Amino acid sequence: MSTTADSPLMSITARPERVMCRGDGAYLFDDHGQRYLDFIQGWAVNALGHCPPEIAQALSRQAGTLITPSPALHNAPQLELAARLTALAGLDQVHFASSGAEANEAAVKLARKWGRVNRDGAFEIVTTEGGFHGRTLAMMSASGKPGWDRMFPPMPSGFVKVPFGDAAAMARAVTARTVALMVEPIQGEAGVVVPPAGYLRELRALADAHDLLLILDEVQTGMGRTGSLFAFQAEGITPDIMTLGKGLGGGVPVSAMVARRRACCFEHGDQGGTYNGNPLVSAVAIAVLDVVSRPAFLARVREAGARLRAGLQALGRRHGFLEVRGAGLLLAVRLATPSAEAVRDAAMAAGLLINAPRPDTLRLMPSLRTTDAEIDEALAVLDGCLAAG
Numbered sequence: 004m005s006t007t008a009d010s011p012l013m014s015i016t017a018r019p020e021r022v023m024c025r026g027d028g029a030y031l032f033d034d035h036g037q038r039y040l041d042f043i044q045g046w047a048v049n050a051l052g053h054c055p056p057e058i059a060q061a062l063s064r065q066a067g068t069l070i071t072p073s074p075a076l077h078n079a080p081q082l083e084l085a086a087r088l089t090a091l092a093g094l095d096q097v098h099f100a101s102s103g104a105e106a107n108e109a110a111v112k113l114a115r116k117w118g119r120v121n122r123d124g125a126f127e128i129v130t131t132e133g134g135f136h137g138r139t140l141a142m143m144s145a146s147g148k149p150g151w152d153r154m155f156p157p158m159p160s161g162f163v164k165v166p167f168g169d170a171a172a173m174a175r176a177v178t179a180r181t182v183a184l185m186v187e188p189i190q191g192e193a194g195v196v197v198p199p200a201g202y203l204r205e206l207r208a209l210a211d212a213h214d215l216l217l218i219l220d221e222v223q224t225g226m227g228r229t230g231s232l233f234a235f236q237a238e239g240i241t242p243d244i245m246t247l248g249k250g251l252g253g254g255v256p257v258s259a260m261v262a263r264r265r266a267c268c269f270e271h272g273d274q275g276g277t278y279n280g281n282p283l284v285s286a287v288a289i290a291v292l293d294v295v296s297r298p299a300f301l302a303r304v305r306e307a308g309a310r311l312r313a314g315l316q317a318l319g320r321r322h323g324f325l326e327v328r329g330a331g332l333l334l335a336v337r338l339a340t341p342s343a344e345a346v347r348d349a350a351m352a353a354g355l356l357i358n359a360p361r362p363d364t365l366r367l368m369p370s371l372r373t374t375d376a377e378i379d380e381a382l383a384v385l386d387g388c389l390a391a392g
C-alpha cells in the first residue's frame with residue numbers, strides 16, 4: 004500500500020498500487036497483466052459480472068438514442084423502469100437517484116414530510132448500531148458506525164440507534180416523535196450480520212401498531228444478491244419504503260427509492276436531482292432487471308450461494324473459522340484471529356479479490372453469474388492462503 008501525498012488524487016483509503024485496466028465476467032486484469040478472480044465485483048455492484056454484454060448493449064443503444072433530456076422532462080426508459088420495479092416489489096411509486104446514500108436521503112426526507120403531514124410533526128427515525136446507509140452528512144448520522152454521527156459537526160440529528168436484530172429494543176425506542184424504522188435486512192458493511200429469524204416481521208408489526216413507516220435499505224441486499232429479488236420477499240413482508248443501489252445498475256450509478264402509496268407525499272419542489280432517472284442509466288437498470296428478476300436466475304443464485312457456503316464451511320472445519328454467515332451470494336466468514344486483512348492481501352497476491360470488512364471477517368460478493376468452477380477456484384486459493392497464514 005502506498006501513501007500518496009504527491010498524487011493528484013486525494014487519498015481517502017489505502018489502495019494497492021496496481022491499476023485495474025479491464026474486466027471480463029468473473030475476472031479483473033491489472034496493468035501488469037495479472038488476472039484476478041473477483042469476489043468483490045465493484046463492492047457487490049456488478050450483479051452480472053464485469054462488462055456483461057447486456058449492459059454494454061443497453062449503454063451503446065441508449066447513448067445513440069437519448070442520454071439525458073432534462074430531469075424536468077419525461078423519458079421512456081425511466082417510465083418503463085419505474086413500472087417494472089414497482090410491479091416486482093409490490094410497491095407503488097419510485098424516485099430515482101444516482102447513489103445509495105442519495106436514495107436513503109430521499110427516503111428520510113419522505114418519512115419526515117410524511118410525519119409532518121400525517122403524524123403531527125413526528126420526525127425521529129430509529130436506526131441500528133453497525134448499520135450503514137451511506138456517507139452524506141445525514142447518512143453518516145443515520146449509520147451506526149461508532150463515532151460517525153459526530154465526525155463532521157454540526158451533524159444532522161433525528162436518528163436514534165438500537166442494537167441490530169433486537170426488535171424489543173426497537174420497540175422501546177419508539178416514542179410519539181418516532182416516524183420510521185430504518186434497517187438493512189442483512190447488515191452488509193458491518194460484516195454480513197444476519198438478524199434472528201422473524202426480525203423483519205416483528206418490525207413490520209411494530210410499525211403497523213404505531214403508525215410508523217418501515218424503511219428497508221436494500222442497497223446491498225436487493226437485486227438478487229441474497230437469492231430473492233429483494234431480501235424482504237424471503238421474509239413475507241412488504242416495507243413502506245425500500246431503497247436500491249449497487250446491483251440495480253450492475254456497475255453503472257443508478258439508485259431508487261420505492262414506496263407504498265400511503266408514504267408518497269412529496270410535493271413539487273421537495274426533491275430533485277440533475278441525473279435522476281436519466282435514460283442512459285435507466286436503460287441499463289432495465290437490462291439488469293431483465294436478467295436478475297427471472298426465477299431461474301434467482302434459483303441459480305441460491306444454488307451457487309449454497310455451494311460457496313458449503314465450501315467455506317469445509318474450510319472452516321479445516322482452518323478453524325468461527326462462523327460462516329449470510330444469504331445467497333452475500334457471505335462472510337468470521338476467523339478465529341484478527342487476520343482478515345493479511346488473508347485478503349495474500350489472496351490478492353494469489354489472484355483472488357475478497358474484502359475484509361472487519362479485522363476478523365472476510366466478505367465474499369461474487370458476480371451473481373458465478374460458476375461452480377469459479378467458486379471452487381476461489382475456495383482453493385483461500386484454502387492456500389489460510390494454510391500459509
Ligand SMILES: *Cc1c(COP(=O)(O)O)cnc(C)c1O
Pocket residue numbers: 101102103104105107135136137138187191192220221222223224248249
Ligand atoms: C453501499 C451502501 C450504501 C451507500 O451507497 P452509495 O452508492 O455508496 O452511496 C447504503 N446502504 C447500504 C446498505 C450499502 O451497502
